[in-house]
Amino acid sequence: MRINVLQHTPNEGPGMIQDWSQKNGHEMYIYHPYQFGYLPTAEETDMLVILGGPMSPNDDLPWIEQERELIQTLMDQEKPIFGVCYGAQQIVKTLGYDVTKAPAKEVGFAPVYRRDVKFLNIPEELNVLHWHEEMFEIPAQAQLLFSSDKLENQGFIMNHRIVGLQFHLEPKADNVREMVVNDFPYIKNSVLNQTSEEILQTRISDDNKQTLYKLLDFITI
Incomplete structure (x- = not known):
């Protein structure tokens, strides 16, 4: 199976999905649109993974709209799609639903x-790991x-082929370190009130x- 990954920032890669x-x-x-x-293309995609990023699905950028066209085509073909954070929001936008500011910014574990x-x-x-301030x-x-305690809509599953998560299951410890050292200013004003050091010291269960493996298995069976 060919898995095509849409990565949207250098420090948020596929991690354990890979x-x-x-x-x-x-x-x-792995594509960097x-x-x-x-x-x-849809023809060369057996499964699509859409990762997180600092942009919003509401941004007016041509490649964001092109991503949604690809997502819609793959939905029509009933191919598996796994969306993380921004990626899950893109799935929701493709389906015609809203992505808006969350009640509180969540950054940390x-x-x-x-x-x-x-x-x-x-x-x-x-x-x-949470790293977002929008919701779907x-x-x-x-x-x-x-x-979660702060946000009701943290994940969804659809048609045995699609999973969208607002949070991150995919990072390994090295991936978390990469996110923190490159994007540490984003931690400020999070409702979780964690420091960079506290995030780095949190063990990933x-x-x-x-759980990630079970979700990926489920949509590809």
């Missing part, structure tokens, strides 16, 4: 809670997957990896 891809013998191609302007989707056999609570509506076609 590990899952390699474990399953898939081929991964914010820098080079190129996107894969905090729990999310699994909602009614029990068939996935994932933990009821996970301590995950849950599409009518989708099920609410996760919520193996539950995050196992």
